[in-house]
Amino acid sequence: MNNFEKFLIFCSGAYLPLVRRCPASINRFMGIGATVLFTAIFAGLAVSYALSTVFSSFWVILGIALIWALMIFNLDRYIVSTLKKQDQFFPEFKQALPRLVLALLIALVIAKPLELRIFEKEINRELDEQRLATIENSREKIAAGYPEINELESKIENLRAGIAAKEDFRNQKQVEYDQERFGVKTEGTTGLAGIGINAEKKEKQLDQAEQDYQYTQKLNEGRIQDLEEEIRRINVLKEQEFQNQMVSLDAYDGLAARLQAFRDLMLKNTAIYWANWMIVFLFVMIEMAPILVKLMGSRGPYDQLLDFHEAGIVLTGEEQWYKKSGDSAVRKEVFDGLYDKRKARRVDFELGMLGEK
Incomplete structure (x- = not known):
């Protein structure tokens, strides 16, 4: 038996000196030990991925992953080693039931980080979608907190509408003046070509409309610039608030976020x-495999030798107890005898002293 085989038997929780005396059981215990070992390795890999979403230091992740793998290894080895064969299914199953529940919990803990690693691309896509939705929601909430922007934009539209109205009126007067000059007959023109009294009148109206348009444009453009400057100032405040929220949103890639995204993904995708x-x-089957192997297997020579070995230890302890109890009783009898003799001598001495008096 080489060192690797001895190590696998150690992993199975079996007592190596007794296994040596049962060659037929060596392969069974090696298989159980290998299952326990690989479960611990999977646990270490799983927790290392989970820790990578929290820590950035490789050595911190490695140290905690090793401790976790050793803890799972110790638990599995303990679970397997404390399950004894009795060739009675129901007592054995009753004994194994708490161990099966513990194995189930361990399997669920081990499986979850590996699931996150296996479906990492899908989870990243789901996180991106959630992040975009969160960004849109944040922008809407921030915009709702600055209603004055809509008021300022409404004022700007009204001012531009005022400029457009003056421009339209000026253009209308230009058309009427041109029609009067060129003799186009309309309801507002005489139909006579040339610069006459009506044409001069139309020209004055055009000049007045042009001056009114220029004045309104200059006045409203100044007001629009002031309003746009105010909007830019408010937008700067909005962007600062948005960037502050984005700092926390960019960090929304931890273990809890991935678990939530994976849960949402499972609800959306039946295949996943x-x-x-x-x-x-x-x-679950990998974690329960060592216990199930012991439950399904029959009682073998190793189990018989183990019972004899443990019974021998118990009998040896009882023998030592009885021997020490007997020695203690003998010492007590000797002590009681010596005490009685000393007491008798003391009484004789006291009686002799009284007689002399």
């Missing part, structure tokens, strides 16, 4: 939902 449960079932 069933694939997830198949992975969980696989790890």
Whole structure:
């Protein structure tokens, strides 16, 4: 038996000196030990991925992952080593039930980080969609907090509408003046070509409309610039508030966020939902495999030798107890005898002293 085989038997929780005396059981215990070992390795890999979403230091992740793998290894080894064969299914199952529940919990803990790693691309896409929705929601909430922007934009539209109205009126007077000059007959023109009294009158109206348009344009453009400057100032405040929220949003990529995204993804995608449960079932079976092997297997020579070995230790302890109890009783009898003799001598001495008096 080489060192690797001894190590696998150690992983199975079996007592190596007794396994040596049962060559037929060596392969069984090696298989159980390998299952326990690989479960611990999977646990270390799973927790290392989970930790990578929290820590950035490789050595911190490695240290915690090793501690976690050793803890899972110790738990699995303890679970397997404390399950004894009795060739009675129901007592064995009753004994194994708490261990099966513990194995189920361990399997669920191990499987979850690996699921996140397997579906990492899908989870990243889901996180991006949620991030975009959060950004849009944040912008809407921030915009709702600055209603004065809509008021300022409404004022700007009214001012531009005033400029457009003056321009339209000026253009209308230009058309009427041109029609009067060129003899175009309309309701407002005489139909006589040339610069006459009506044409001069139309020209004055055009000049007045042009001056009114220029004045209104200059006045409203100044007001529009002031209003736009105020809007830009408010937009700067909005952008600063948005950037402050984006700092926390950019960090929205931790373990809890990925778990929530994975849950939402399973609710949306039936294929991912069933694939997830198949992975969980696989790890549950891997974690329970050593216990199930012991339950399904029959009582063998190793189990008989183990009972003899433990019974021998108990009998040896009882023998030591009885021996020490007997020695203690003998010492007590000797002590009681010596005490009685000393007491008798003291009484004789006291009687002799009284007689002399």
